[in-house]
Amino acid sequence: MSIPQKTREYRLPKVDGFHNLTLTEAPLPKLKSTEVLLKVHAVSLQYRDLIVAKGTYPLGQKENPVPGSDMAGEIIAIGEDVKGWKVGERVSPNFAVDHVFGDPTAEIKATGLGAPIDGVLTEYKIVPAHSLVRIPEHLSYEEASTLPCAALTAYNALLGGNPVLKGGDFVLVQGTGGVSIFGLQIAVASGATVIATSSSDKKLETAKKLGAKYVINYKKTPNWEEEVLKITNGRGVDHVLEVGGPGTILKSVEAVRYAGNVAVIGFVAGQADTSQLPLLVLGKAINMRGVLIGSRQQFEEMNRLIEAVKLKPVVDKVFNFEHARDAYEYQDSQQHVGKVVIKVSKD
Numbered sequence: 102m103s104i105p106q107k108t109r110e111y112r113l114p115k116v117d118g119f120h121n122l123t124l125t126e127a128p129l130p131k132l133k134s135t136e137v138l139l140k141v142h143a144v145s146l147q148y149r150d151l152i153v154a155k156g157t158y159p160l161g162q163k164e165n166p167v168p169g170s171d172m173a174g175e176i177i178a179i180g181e182d183v184k185g186w187k188v189g190e191r192v193s194p195n196f197a198v199d200h201v202f203g204d205p206t207a208e209i210k211a212t213g214l215g216a217p218i219d220g221v222l223t224e225y226k227i228v229p230a231h232s233l234v235r236i237p238e239h240l241s242y243e244e245a246s247t248l249p250c251a252a253l254t255a256y257n258a259l260l261g262g263n264p265v266l267k268g269g270d271f272v273l274v275q276g277t278g279g280v281s282i283f284g285l286q287i288a289v290a291s292g293a294t295v296i297a298t299s300s301s302d303k304k305l306e307t308a309k310k311l312g313a314k315y316v317i318n319y320k321k322t323p324n325w326e327e328e329v330l331k332i333t334n335g336r337g338v339d340h341v342l343e344v345g346g347p348g349t350i351l352k353s354v355e356a357v358r359y360a361g362n363v364a365v366i367g368f369v370a371g372q373a374d375t376s377q378l379p380l381l382v383l384g385k386a387i388n389m390r391g392v393l394i395g396s397r398q399q400f401e402e403m404n405r406l407i408e409a410v411k412l413k414p415v416v417d418k419v420f421n422f423e424h425a426r427d428a429y430e431y432q433d434s435q436q437h438v439g440k441v442v443i444k445v446s447k448d
């Protein structure tokens with residue numbers, strides 16, 4: 102393949118909605134000796150992409166970014182100092198390209214694709230070689246593009262902290278979006294019993310097919326934390342993947358067992374009064390841990406699990422590159438279960 106000199110890429114010159122997504126053409130910079138050039142095959146969307154486009158992402162974004170954090174593609178050129186990679190290998194860069202191992206730092210957080218630095222909604226992308234992981238062999242590019250943010254966040258929440266998930270633990274996942282569906286699948290793959298909530302009975306049927314043993318419709322059962330306590334004979338769950346934020350967090354601490362674990366991940370459920378939170382947390386000796394995606398090392402460990410159990414990501418719908426805005430609208434409509442993907446390359 103001849104090395105391209107240009108790339109078609111989306112940018113967000115303004116950030117008050119998806120209508121700002123603008124497809125442009127830009128020259129590719131010269132490859133540094135420690136970098137690789139990737140042909141982007143597929144990109145998956147996150148809730149984060151929606152709020153970056155709306156200008157409400159709370160963790161900071163650059164002016165006029167190329168959006169998108171999660172991609173799968175192939176290496177088409179390699180810097181002269183890069184070792185251990187070949188042209189043609191199927192790879193993804195880690196979400197924060199400099200988060201190689203260990204804890205995040207302010208400097209690492211500032212390397213998150215698609216907000217503080219330009220992202221991956223582009224035909225070709227240059228990334229540092231130290232950000233790369235190999236794609237599990239049984240996954241297509243569309244499937245593999247769902248792993249860097251949603252899957253790694255769920256993996257880190259359940260298996261990246263201390264204490265980690267043990268077989269036999271109860272895990273609560275909220276809603277059927279990207280992080281929660283991966284949380285369900287990773288928990289089941291690790292021998293846990295999963296309780297899933299959703300606004301929709303139809304989506305809960307899908308959650309059951311994926312291995313959730315108990316399901317609760319949080320619209321029909323607004324006091325779902327009481328239902329969780331009933332299911333667990335009053336004990337509560339061992340782990341909660343808390344994606345709702347202020348709107349759900351008090352219920353999550355009611356639903357978790359004494360000294361259980363609440364991974365603080367998201368804020369899809371809107372605002373609410375959380376002034377009781379410190380008292381509830383200390384009163385049950387709960388472990389709360391903020392999760393910021395994960396490191397490349399955790400991504401590699403997660404891929405070992407994905408390969409071992411042949412875990413298949415749930416891809417709800419695939420859109421063409423030219424229809425990226427439709428993909429954003431669909432993700433925003435919350436009709437999806439799992440992941441929404443944009444197919445970037447035609448082959």
Ligand SMILES: NC(=O)c1ccc[n+]([C@@H]2O[C@H](COP(=O)([O-])OP(=O)(O)OC[C@H]3O[C@@H](n4cnc5c(N)ncnc54)[C@H](OP(=O)(O)O)[C@@H]3O)[C@@H](O)[C@H]2O)c1
Pocket residue numbers: 146147148149250251254275276277278279280281298299300301304319344345348349365366367368369370392393394395432435436437439
């Ligand atoms: N900290 C991190 O590292 C990290 C990483 C990834 C994502 N996040 C955050 O995690 C959250 C989820 O991200 P995502 O990309 O997985 O989102 P997503 O795929 O867009 O998921 C949205 C889903 O959340 C569910 N939901 C909405 N309101 C809810 C409520 N009140 N209670 C329970 N579930 C509700 C809905 O599912 P149902 O229709 O089934 O109810 C909805 O479809 C976001 O806030 C995101 O910013 C954080």
